[in-house]
Amino acid sequence: MSSDSSNTSPANQAIGTMRRPPLSRNIDVSTLVDADKGLIDRSIYTNEEIYGQEMRRIFARNWLFLAHTSQFQKPGDFFTTFMGEDPVLVAMDKQKNIRAYLNSCRHRGVRLCRADEGRTKMFTCTYHGWSFDLAGALQSVPNQDAYPEDFQKENWGLIEVPSLAVYKGLIFGSWDPDAEPLEETLGDMRYYMDAMLDRDPEGTEVVGGVMKWQLEGNWKLAAEQFATDWYHVNMSHASALMVLSPTGKGPKPEVVATPGRQYLSPKGHGAGFPTHPKSRFDAAPVHEYYDYDALRERLGDERVEGPLTTGHATVFPSFSYLPVNGSIRVWHPKGPDKMEVWAWILVDKSMPQEVKDAQRLYNLRTFGPSGIFEADDGENWSEVQAISHGFVTNSVPLNFQMGVGSEREDGVYPGTTSELYSDAAGRSFYRHWATQMNTPAWHETQHKTAEDQAESDQ
Amino acid sequence: MAPPNNTAPADAAGSAEAVDTSFEQSGELVDAELAYRVQQFYFLEAELLDDGRYADWLDIFDDDLFYWAPLRTNRLRRQAALSIGAEGEAAYFDETRDSLAWRIRRYDSGMAWAEDPPSRTRHLISNITARWKSQNELLVRSAFLVYRNRLQTETDLYSGGRTDQVRITDDGGFRISRREILFDANVLQAKNLSTFF
Numbered sequence: 001m002s003s004d005s006s007n008t009s010p011a012n013q014a015i016g017t018m019r020r021p022p023l024s025r026n027i028d029v030s031t032l033v034d035a036d037k038g039l040i041d042r043s044i045y046t047n048e049e050i051y052g053q054e055m056r057r058i059f060a061r062n063w064l065f066l067a068h069t070s071q072f073q074k075p076g077d078f079f080t081t082f083m084g085e086d087p088v089l090v091a092m093d094k095q096k097n098i099r100a101y102l103n104s105c106r107h108r109g110v111r112l113c114r115a116d117e118g119r120t121k122m123f124t125c126t127y128h129g130w131s132f133d134l135a136g137a138l139q140s141v142p143n144q145d146a147y148p149e150d151f152q153k154e155n156w157g158l159i160e161v162p163s164l165a166v167y168k169g170l171i172f173g174s175w176d177p178d179a180e181p182l183e184e185t186l187g188d189m190r191y192y193m194d195a196m197l198d199r200d201p202e203g204t205e206v207v208g209g210v211m212k213w214q215l216e217g218n219w220k221l222a223a224e225q226f227a228t229d230w231y232h233v234n235m236s237h238a239s240a241l242m243v244l245s246p247t248g249k250g251p252k253p254e255v256v257a258t259p260g261r262q263y264l265s266p267k268g269h270g271a272g273f274p275t276h277p278k279s280r281f282d283a284a285p286v287h288e289y290y291d292y293d294a295l296r297e298r299l300g301d302e303r304v305e306g307p308l309t310t311g312h313a314t315v316f317p318s319f320s321y322l323p324v325n326g327s328i329r330v331w332h333p334k335g336p337d338k339m340e341v342w343a344w345i346l347v348d349k350s351m352p353q354e355v356k357d358a359q360r361l362y363n364l365r366t367f368g369p370s371g372i373f374e375a376d377d378g379e380n381w382s383e384v385q386a387i388s389h390g391f392v393t394n395s396v397p398l399n400f401q402m403g404v405g406s407e408r409e410d411g412v413y414p415g416t417t418s419e420l421y422s423d424a425a426g427r428s429f430y431r432h433w434a435t436q437m438n439t440p441a442w443h444e445t446q447h448k449t450a451e452d453q454a455e456s457d458q
Numbered sequence: 459m460a461p462p463n464n465t466a467p468a469d470a471a472g473s474a475e476a477v478d479t480s481f482e483q484s485g486e487l488v489d490a491e492l493a494y495r496v497q498q499f500y501f502l503e504a505e506l507l508d509d510g511r512y513a514d515w516l517d518i519f520d521d522d523l524f525y526w527a528p529l530r531t532n533r534l535r536r537q538a539a540l541s542i543g544a545e546g547e548a549a550y551f552d553e554t555r556d557s558l559a560w561r562i563r564r565y566d567s568g569m570a571w572a573e574d575p576p577s578r579t580r581h582l583i584s585n586i587t588a589r590w591k592s593q594n595e596l597l598v599r600s601a602f603l604v605y606r607n608r609l610q611t612e613t614d615l616y617s618g619g620r621t622d623q624v625r626i627t628d629d630g631g632f633r634i635s636r637r638e639i640l641f642d643a644n645v646l647q648a649k650n651l652s653t654f655f
Contacts, residue, residue, distance in 0.1 A: 116531040116644070118540070209529045209548030215649035238569035243560055340645060345548050361552055365561070370527075370550055370651035372564050375572035378649040382612075 024052055030438060035431035038401035038423060042394045045218035051336040053437055058317050059084025061441040063172040063182050065319035065330050066090050070205035072098050076134060079117045082332050089113050093134040100161035100173045101136050132158050168197040169204050176442040185267055188415035192263055192271040195307035196323040200348035207345040207360050213369045217381030219318055219331040219339040226312045226320035227270030228426035236380060240372040244281055260420025261413050268316030268432030270425025273307045280309045282324040283362035289355045302412050316432060326359045327367045337385055343368055400426050483590040496588045499632050500600055504581035507654055512562040520625060520633040525553040527639035550651055572652050577608040579653050596624040602655060614648040
C-alpha cells in the first residue's frame with residue numbers, strides 16, 4: 001500500500017508523514033513464463049517472494065469479484081470477503097450505494113466486522129469501541145477527550161476500496177483509484193459472460209449461502225484451469241460423465257471429440273465451450289424451462305450454440321464461472337500452497353421456483369465441496385501442489401503447448417480464439433500475469449521518488 | 459442426460475419439527491432396550507461407511523429420504539437464528555435417496571480419482587439420544603467425528619451432529635427418513651466431502 005493512504009475516499013486523508021521504505025524486492029519473472037513456447041516454471045506456484053509480489057502487483061491492482069448485487073437489498077446489508085489476503089467489508093449505505101472497505105479498524109487494526117453477512121446500522125470495533133457508519137465514517141470514539149485537540153474523526157474513516165463497479169449483477173472492486181473502467185478490462189469477455197448473465201432480461205440473482213472450503217493448491221492452478229482447460233474433462237471427470245450420461249457408460253465418442261472454441265483475452269481472461277449440440281450437461285428442468293428461440297433472438301445463434309451450451313471461464317485473475325452449472329466462484333489465495341474457494345449459486349431471476357431449485361441442486365451435486373466434478377478437480381490441484389516443493393520437481397517446467405499457433409480471429413466469435421482443446425487461454429493468462437508482475441502497480445508509482453523505485457526494482 | 463434432481467427437496471422433506479402432540483410419549487427418551495438397539499443401528503451404519511459398503515449403507519434410508527447438510531455462517535448475535543442455512547439455500551448436501559444412489563454409482567465407475575486409491579475413514583458416533591416422536595417414529599440426535607487419512611499424510615477431521623427422523627419398521631428395524639447434518643465448520647477444512655455422514 002502507498003504510505004499515505006491517499007488512495008482512499010475523502011474521509012481518509014493523509015496522516016502525518018508516515019512513509020514506508022521498500023520492504024520487499026521485486027523478482028523479474030520474465031524467464032519463468034514462456035508464453036510463446038508454452039512453458040511455465042513451477043516456482044510461480046511455490047515461491048514465497050513471488051507470492052508476495054502477486055499480492056502487490058496482481059491482487060492490489062486488478063478488478064476482483066466481491067459479491068453479487070442481489071446480496072444487498074436494504075441499507076445496512078453487508079457481506080465480508082477478501083481481496084487477495086486483505087479482508088474487505090461490502091455494505092449498502094443509506095443512499096443504497098454499494099461500497100467496500102478494508103475490514104480493519106483504523107485504530108489498532110482489529111477485524112472490524114466478524115460476521116459473514118447480515119444487516120446493521122453501524123460497525124463497532126470490539127477492541128476499544130470505535131464505531132463506523134455505513135459510509136465508512138468514524139462516528140464515535142470512546143474517551144475522545146483524551147486525544148489531542150487536532151485529532152479529527154474525519155481523518156480516521158475506514159479505508160475505502162476506491163474503485164467499485166458492477167457488471168450485470170457482479171460487483172468488482174479494485175484498490176487502484178485510477179483503475180481502467182471495468183467494462184474495458186473485460187472487453188470481449190463480456191460477450192462470453194453474457195451467455196450466463198444476460199439470458200434473462202431481469203438478470204440474475206444468487207441463492208442464499210456461499211460454499212467455502214480450503215484446499216492445498218496455488219490459486220493459479222484453479223484460475224488457469226477454468227480459463228483454458230477443457231482437455232481435462234474426459235479424464236478427470238470420467239466417473240461424473242459416466243453417471244450423467246443417458247447410457248450410464250459415459251459420453252459417446254462424437255461427444256468426446258466435440259468441436260468448440262476457446263476465447264483468450266489479452267488481459268488474461270479465458271473461456272472455452274463446445275459447439276456440439278449434444279455436448280451439454282445441464283439440469284433437465286432448466287433445459288426444458290428455456291425458450292431457445294427467444295434466447296437465439298436475444299443472444300444470437302452462435303452464442304446459444306457455443307458459450308451457452310456448457311463450458312468454463314476465468315476473469316483474470318481469480319474469478320471463474322461455469323454457465324450451465326450456475327456456479328460463480330473466487331479462488332482466494334491463502335499463501336502459495338493454499339487456496340480457499342468461495343462458490344455461489346447463480347440463477348436467472350425470472351425462473352420459477354422449481355427451476356431455481358433444480359439449478360441449485362444440479363450445482364451443488366456437481367460443483368461445490370461434495371460435487372461429483374469438483375472433488376476430482378481438487379484432487380488434481382492438491383496433488384500438483386503436494387509434490388511441487390521437491391527441488392528437482394520444482395525445476396522442471398510444465399507444458400502448455402496444446403494449440404500453439406492456433407490462435408486466430410475465427411470470424412464468428414469476438415476477439416481471438418483457439419480450439420476447444422487448447423492451452424491458448426492458459427498461455428495468455430500467464431503472459432498477462434508475467435507482464436503485471438514485472439510492471440510496478442499504482443501504489444508503487446505514486447508518491448515515490450525515482451530513487452525508491454530503482455532500489456525496489458533492483 | 460439423467461440429472462439427479464427431478465425431485466425438489468421439499469417433496470421429500472419430512473418435517474422433524476412436526477411432533478405428534480396427541481402421542482403421550484412424544485419427546486420422551488426411549489427405554490434402555492430400545493436405546494441399545496438404536497445405538498447398535500448407528501454403530502453398524504458407521505461400520506458400513508468405514509468398510510466402503512455404500513450401497514448397503516443406502517438401505518438404512520427410506521424411499522422418501524431427505525438428506526441435508528446446510529451451511530453454517532458467522533452472524534451477529536442478534537441475527538444468530540440465521541447462522542444455519544435454510545432449506546432451499548446452498549448446502550453441502552441436499553439429497554434424495556436417488557441422488558445418493560447416483561453419487562454412489564460414481565464410486566463404482568473405477569474412475570473416481572478423488573477416492574482412488576480410497577481414503578481410510580473412521581466414523582466415530584457418540585452422544586446418541588433417542589426420543590419418541592410418534593407411535594412408530596423416533597427423533598435421534600448423534601454426534602460424529604470422522605477421521606480421514608488419504609494417500610500418505612493427508613488428514614481431515616470432520617466434526618458435527620446429526621438429527622435423524624427414524625421410522626420403526628414392522629419387523630422392529632429402523633429406517634431413516636430425514637437426516638440433518640450440521641458440520642461444526644464455517645469454511646470447510648477439507649478439499650472435498652467424498653465420504654458420507
